[in-house]
Amino acid sequence: MTKEELQNFLDKKGIIYNKKSLKKELEDLKKKHDSKNNPQEKNDENKVIVDVEDLRVSFRDVNKRKNIIDIIRGISFKINKGEIIGFIGESGSGKSVTAKSLFGMNTNSITTAKKMIISNQNMILKDKEVISKNKIWKKLRGKKVTYIPQNPMTSLNPTMKIKNQILEIINISDKYKSMSYSEKIDIIVELLERFGLKDSRININMYPHEFSGGMRQRVVIAMAVFSNPDIIIADEPTTALDPTVQASVLELLKSITIDFNISLIFVSHDISVVSTLVDYIYVFYAGRVIEQGTKFEILTNSKHPYTWALFSSMPESSINGEELFTLDGTPPNFSNLPPGDPFSSRNIYAMEIDFKIEPKLFDVPGSKTHKAATWLLHPNSPKVTKPLQVLNIEKMALKEKNVIKKHKEG
Numbered sequence: 001m002t003k004e005e006l007q008n009f010l011d012k013k014g015i016i017y018n019k020k021s022l023k024k025e026l027e028d029l030k031k032k033h034d035s036k037n038n039p040q041e042k043n044d045e046n047k048v049i050v051d052v053e054d055l056r057v058s059f060r061d062v063n064k065r066k067n068i069i070d071i072i073r074g075i076s077f078k079i080n081k082g083e084i085i086g087f088i089g090e091s092g093s094g095k096s097v098t099a100k101s102l103f104g105m106n107t108n109s110i111t112t113a114k115k116m117i118i119s120n121q122n123m124i125l126k127d128k129e130v131i132s133k134n135k136i137w138k139k140l141r142g143k144k145v146t147y148i149p150q151n152p153m154t155s156l157n158p159t160m161k162i163k164n165q166i167l168e169i170i171n172i173s174d175k176y177k178s179m180s181y182s183e184k185i186d187i188i189v190e191l192l193e194r195f196g197l198k199d200s201r202i203n204i205n206m207y208p209h210e211f212s213g214g215m216r217q218r219v220v221i222a223m224a225v226f227s228n229p230d231i232i233i234a235d236e237p238t239t240a241l242d243p244t245v246q247a248s249v250l251e252l253l254k255s256i257t258i259d260f261n262i263s264l265i266f267v268s269h270d271i272s273v274v275s276t277l278v279d280y281i282y283v284f285y286a287g288r289v290i291e292q293g294t295k296f297e298i299l300t301n302s303k304h305p306y307t308w309a310l311f312s313s314m315p316e317s318s319i320n321g322e323e324l325f326t327l328d329g330t331p332p333n334f335s336n337l338p339p340g341d342p343f344s345s346r347n348i349y350a351m352e353i354d355f356k357i358e359p360k361l362f363d364v365p366g367s368k369t370h371k372a373a374t375w376l377l378h379p380n381s382p383k384v385t386k387p388l389q390v391l392n393i394e395k396m397a398l399k400e401k402n403v404i405k406k407h408k409e410g
Contacts, residue, residue, distance in 0.1 A: 049230045049263045050079040050102060053115035054128075057097055057106055061335060068110065069335045071097055073287040079231060084257055084264045086274035086295075088310070089284030092331050095267045098284070099233045101130070102265075103145045104137035119144040119230045142172065146224035148234040152216035156208040162219055163188065163204035166226065173227045191222050195252060214245035218252065225256060231263040232256070238273065250277050271310045275299055275397075280369075283307050286332050286342035289361070293370035299397035303364055303372035305349045308390045316396075317389035325389060341375075349384050351375055 055075045061067035072094050079085055087095040100106050102118060111130040116123040118140055123131045131137070149155045157165055166188050170176045176184055185204075192200035195218045208216055217237060224232050234253060238246040254277055257264050268274050274281060281298045283291040283306065291304040302308060311317055312325035329346040332338060338345065344354040353375050362377035364370035375381055386394075 047081040048078055048117075049081055049083075049119060050077070051115060051117040052077055052101075052113060055098065055101060055113045055116065056111070057101060058110040059106075059108065067335070071287050071334055072101070075282075075287075075289050077282060077289070077292075079263045079265065081230070082257055082261045082263060083280065084254070084266060084278045085280045085282065086278035087265060087267045087282050087284060088269065088271050088274050090269055090331055093284040094287040095269075095284050096235055097287075099235060099265055099267050102231070102233060103141050103147060104130075104132070104134075105147075142169065142229075143227050144230045146227060146229045146232050148217075148220055148224050148232060148237045150236040151240050152213065152220045152237075153208060153240075155220055156216060158208055161205055161207060162211070166204070166219070166223055169223050169226050175228060188222075191225065192219070195222050196248065212245075213241050214249065217241060217245075217249055221249070221252060221256070225260060225262070228260065229262060231265065233265045233267070235267045236269070237266075239268075246273070253277065272314045272316060283310070286337065287334065288373065290343070290374070291372040292361070293364070293367065296397065296401045297364070297367060297370040300394045300401060301364070301370070302386075302390065302394070303370075303377060304374045305347050305376070306343050307372075308387055309346075311393045312387050312389040314389075314393065317393050319388055319392055325387065341373075349376065351381065 053076045055072055056070065057072035058068045058070045061069055075094075075098055077085070087099060089095055097106055097109075101111060101116075111132075112128040113124060113130055114128055116130055121136075121140060121144075123136070125131055156162075163185070167184060170184050170188070176187070179187070185201075188204060189200045192204065197203060197215060197218055203211075203215075208219075211219065221237075232253075237253075238249050241249060250273070253264060253266070256262055266274060266277055275295060275298075278295055280294055281292065282289045283298070283304065285306050291298065291302065291307050293301075298307065302311065309325065309327045313327065315324065318324060327346060332342040332345075338355075340353070340355045341347070341350070341358050344350040347354065359373045359375045359378075361371040361373045364372060364377065376384060
């Protein structure tokens, strides 16, 4: 593709990417390509940072303490060094509970798994029980695993200056123990300036309420990076920000994974936001992963009707200004899940078997990484046509995939 052809494509606002973000995608690909010339960095890319198999999380019913409610029902996933994965789904689908399992913050939960390895630390005791002792988790929290919450205002102490809050993070890290106070301040200023906070040497003496929402979120992100963790969990970190600031924060998160080689779990209900950032997507519903695959496998060849519903509700999916799709019904009650597939009552493509037996994750033909828990993938199931909105999304995503592919090959 010539520069002129690429420019013409960029000038046409894409459905998943805008001009600026697609350019950023191409630049990131170049950085990753260049890093593969370094054997050590190539080995790091294949290093598994998180390996979870058959994760199950339950809580006691607040009304009937003897009753146990299963929230996470058998989730498995892996995260490689420097990889970005997305957890998406409606509120209450199990995304945040799964993410919080990686730093032991599901209070009063009963958590089990066949395997849970985080930064080479085995977190499983006998009988599949996940370690609950805080002294073990303290080796990981804030050091190997850090967390970016949804609302930075509630995560920053309103009575402390920004400088002192960041120093609290730095002072618990072995990396900075031998440094003087002034050296630590220099590092704080350098990183905050790098993250787009100008005049940081002056501003770090301010209180959180004196910062804008975007500035506060950049401070929280910096705090997550200071300890040089293996993985950062970002729990809907852009929800409280306006679209312009949101885009800049997403670009910052992506650059962090490349520049610092840190893995990232991005939790969100907004599939359009996730699709601009991640390498791999897990779609959650009723405490299970109901579809998973690489970004472009999900964007160009989605298989689950729930994923189709998420795509159809995106503003970009609108055809000729038609009204956006709305998914009828409400998410199921975990304390009283229906027989069969929990999504069956909201699924216009549901068959009789959906109301009786919950489908397993089927392999999508032609892929080793794409799976979906839908009976539509069974060989004997009838063929269905996807909604026009989904076909529109897939068409545009395929064009963008091809542009990136040609750029990578060239």
